[in-house]
Amino acid sequence: MKKPFLIDAHLDLAMNAIEWNRDLTRPLSEIRLQEMHLKDKNDRGRGTVCLPELRKGRVGLVIATQLSRCTSFGMSISGWNSPQQAWAMTQAQLAWYREMEALSEMVQITTGIGLDNHLALWENAEISDEDKPIGYILSLEGADSLVNISYLEKAYNYGLRAVGLSHFGAGRYAPGTKMEGPILPSGFELLKEMDSLNMVLDVTHLTDEGFIQALNTFKGPVWASHHNVRKIAPTQRQLTDENIKMLIERDAVIGGMLDCWAMDTRFIDAVSDPWQLNIRMENLVDHWDHICQLAGNSLHVAIGSDLDGNFGTEQSPWDLDSIADLQTYQQILTKRGYTEQDIENIFSKNWLRLFRKVLN
Template sequence: MKKQPLIFDAHLDLSMNALEWNRDLRLPIDEIRRSEKGMTDKPDRGRGTVSFGELRKGNIGIVVGTQIARFTKEANKMPGASWNSPEQAWAQTQGQLAWYQAMELDGSITSITNAEELDAHLKNWENDPENTPIGLIRSLEGADSIISFEHLQKAYDDGLRAIGPAHYGPGVYAQGTDATGGIGKKGKELLREMERLNIILDATHLCDDSFWEALDHFNGPVWASHNNCRELVDHNRQFSDEQIKTLIERGAVIGAALDAWMLTEGWVRGTSTPDGENVSLQNVVDHIDHICQLAGNSKHAAIGSDLDGAFGTEQTPKDLNTIADLQKIPLILEERGYSDEDVDNICSHNWIHFLRRAW
């Protein structure tokens, strides 16, 4: 039987799920689902797809785990992650950091902050995956919680290695999904500090104006942890071909996200269903393939599933029950004529090579 390829998932909201959803990710996924039976406070109750056990089952040996806390002056309709002051948002990210540290002490994860740690983890995972903790690189989704650059320095010293300056709506340092406008003076200052610290810029969620201005003012490493293609599903959350080509020129890698509304036109939240819209992992591979066609190779497409980003099986591809089913993606790629090297690139090698270059 052919060995499962290593998968590197570049976007999971693990700490948000642990603290805001109150999920113990060490438990089996069926037990997590049963514990949420009858709960209605979150749209994905009883339908979660992510646990440490399912990551192992899918040979997902390395992930990017977020800290996430928006500051919004008015009520934000997006579930979770919004706070009424930057100080509250900072405190929330520090609680999330404490959870990651607790999971590291528990032996469930191991923190990766440099190339030496990355290579050591990959070697350990290859030789003894059952006894090797899941590798985790920390990213900040939305920079609103960065009160000052002293806070940014502390976050870096604590292991933060990537930042997406905006999330949904207007932000302190940039404008995100469904917003408009550039990064302004504060955004440019943030990018300069990120460049000084060699923190990766995550272009995901930047609105078009902020995207272009950020790339004009940042000379460090850039990736897009979880973003799909506007050419296939027309929405400002997705990247245009021009944006994708620019990212490719910058040496970026773009991770395909698995949220169903990003995979098919006309999805209505709370009404549409994966079966009803016939959304499958084939749609995910369509986005991966589109990036590969624009690049002319397989070196810039990857996976950033976002499978625990406030949705569950009610809003995932119909042929995915848990995150372990990411292993169906390499099979689809092979059916479409992708070589073993291409499949390895997309599943993990592109992210790994990116980090080795960046670090």
């Protein structure tokens, strides 16, 4: 039986290619073998994402990020020491996406026509999935690298279509995860410019106060690319029921993420073992169930896996070996009582509904 088409709304592909020095065109087994003896990062030799595995799992369309944070002197998190350096890193990441396009490994989607053509290609059974490019919509995770507001239009012109104001820690436009406080004045200016360009606001990583401010200020399309439910995983990083209801009212979609600590707060980074805690792919369905109950339907949940977002198999569900295993959700969701239409919504149709609002 043909595997269904699948969309993953959050992958840091260029970060892994540039900063982790991974050739994502190569087989996953080769990438892991190449990293076997490297010790500079916890996930060395444990990656789950590469372009061949995306094709194997029919993950034919992704939201792919640029990610480059600024940090001030004395901050404990990593980042660049100036906005100009951060911008330069995003341009290196953009250059990698362009190289993947030159190799026909990937194709950037910026218009509705481009989206329809790409979907038609992936439905063409006469062409092997192994020979199809991975489509990507470009998103900026954290706005620190925008040196000033004028840089947003520069980024839009090279295809950027979604922006999250913040990432972890303090930000130049808004504070992020593990912080408190409001959006900064520069952040409100950025939201206004995003509205004028019909860009998407990604509310992921905002503080509680910033989340409310953003949804009350921004008039355009909204999504939460990689977020789970706070009632199940009670940390500031996840969405409250109030947050979820506000997103449902905006016809937003929430991408469920597969980082173990985002599914089960018993998990401690670099300490816990997913197998010992029995954290499985099915744990994410508990989060989807909660959102679906609040919405009364399956129109607001989807996949935003964040796989290989600074972690690998050591911090993923123990029954997931590669991103191709996302197809397992067809079986898991069926067992949990989801209909075929529900599964289509979660796998692709919910994201496509939003994409068509943005891609003119």
